[in-house]
Amino acid sequence: MSWNAINWYGQRITGAALVLLLIAHFWVEHFASDQLLRGELTYEAIRARIASPLWQGIDIAFLIVALYHGLGGLRNIVIDHGRIGPGAARVVTALLIAAGALWAWWGIEAFQNLR
Amino acid sequence: MSSYGVRVARNQGGIGRGYQTFSVELEDRMTVLDALFAVQRDHDPSFTFRCACRVGMCGTCAVSINGIPRLACRTRASSLGAPEIVVAPLPNLPVLKDVAVSMEPFFEQWKRVTPGFRPKHPESKELAIVPASSQYMRMTGGKRDCITCGACFGACGVKATSGEYLGPAAINRALLRLADPRDEAVAPRMKALDSERAGVWRCHTQFNCTAVCPKGISLTDSIVWLKRAMLRRAPFEKLP
Numbered sequence: 015m016s017w018n019a020i021n022w023y024g025q026r027i028t029g030a031a032l033v034l035l036l037i038a039h040f041w042v043e044h045f046a047s048d049q050l051l052r053g054e055l056t057y058e059a060i061r062a063r064i065a066s067p068l069w070q071g072i073d074i075a076f077l078i079v080a081l082y083h084g085l086g087g088l089r090n091i092v093i094d095h096g097r098i099g100p101g102a103a104r105v106v107t108a109l110l111i112a113a114g115a116l117w118a119w120w121g122i123e124a125f126q127n128l129r
Numbered sequence: 130m131s132s133y134g135v136r137v138a139r140n141q142g143g144i145g146r147g148y149q150t151f152s153v154e155l156e157d158r159m160t161v162l163d164a165l166f167a168v169q170r171d172h173d174p175s176f177t178f179r180c181a182c183r184v185g186m187c188g189t190c191a192v193s194i195n196g197i198p199r200l201a202c203r204t205r206a207s208s209l210g211a212p213e214i215v216v217a218p219l220p221n222l223p224v225l226k227d228v229a230v231s232m233e234p235f236f237e238q239w240k241r242v243t244p245g246f247r248p249k250h251p252e253s254k255e256l257a258i259v260p261a262s263s264q265y266m267r268m269t270g271g272k273r274d275c276i277t278c279g280a281c282f283g284a285c286g287v288k289a290t291s292g293e294y295l296g297p298a299a300i301n302r303a304l305l306r307l308a309d310p311r312d313e314a315v316a317p318r319m320k321a322l323d324s325e326r327a328g329v330w331r332c333h334t335q336f337n338c339t340a341v342c343p344k345g346i347s348l349t350d351s352i353v354w355l356k357r358a359m360l361r362r363a364p365f366e367k368l369p
């Protein structure tokens with residue numbers, strides 16, 4: 015299977031995963047929290063939840079899936095518009111990978127600083 | 130007889146000169162191509178358009194009619210349901226004059242998929258029989274009638290922004306050749322189809338090509354079929 019095929023499939027898989035993760039995210043963040051429903055949502059309540067390794071795993075997966083899909087989509091738009099040559103497209107790809115890696119590190123790092 | 134305002138694009142030497150409207154009388158069964166002939170005959174002999182067979186077989190007369198790429202000879206004026214008919218050149222192709230375009234970019238892409246038949250056994254004197262019941266014949270039934278009119282090329286949203294994209298007709302052609310059990314040129318076609326900038330991966334499944342094809346070819350289906358086959362490592366050789 016070619017790299018292009020894998021990349022195309024990756025966009026589909028992450029798109030489908032995002033639908034599920036987004037629904038779960040909205041449900042948990044906006045509807046399923048007792049404190050929220052009672053109007054007593056605090057930083058403590060959020061911190062207690064995201065201190066759990068399970069929630070950290072889900073959140074990090076969400077972050078990586080969203081970054082892959084979003085930045086990959088941006089790259090697709092750049093290539094679709096055909097205004098830049100293959101060399102410039104490679105530079106764009108490298109910049110987007112670097113931005114994605116930095117962003118992922120930044121998000122994952124945040125879990126180290128929970129207080 | 131009904132009276133129509135035929136609004137045609139004028140273009141000379143690659144420079145757009147806006148639109149001109151001519152009044153034309155047409156019988157009920159007359160087509161947009163008849164309207165273009167009437168404009169040329171009764172109003173301006175320099176008005177330029179292309180046609181050949183006049184019966185939907187050659188693909189020469191494709192133009193944009195009221196914003197949709199269609200064959201002028203297969204579009205009855207009365208079917209448009211409007212007193213004005215707007216005729217413009219096919220999008221995504223360079224205009225030669227008025228509504229006549231150059232098909233060169235279309236055939237440039239066409240050539241890139243190795244469109245001709247490349248026999249597996251060129252020396253063989255045996256007839257290579259493909260039974261009507263074979264998978265090839267069943268799978269390609271609705272896909273073999275392309276008349277290279279370029280309507281799909283003009284309607285494609287990806288083609289509108291990318292000069293490199295192969296376009297739906299060339300991809301469909303590649304599928305027909307790849308699936309043909311008598312043909313052997315898999316590698317050059319796969320190379321063209323798997324190109325990130327020009328190949329099947331650029332298609333956004335917009336269905337514009339399928340919607341306009343005068344031969345009813347499901348081009349989007351061909352493209353999606355190829356994407357799936359390429360994910361499964363192109364099992365073309367295995368087709369009986």
Ligand code: SF4
Pocket residue numbers: 188274275276277278279280281282297298301341342343344345346348
């Ligand atoms: S696939 Fe259909 S629309 Fe495209 S060139 Fe062939 S006949 Fe015309």
Ligand code: FES
Pocket residue numbers: 179180181182183184185186187188189190191200201202203
């Ligand atoms: S003139 Fe041949 S298809 Fe219209």
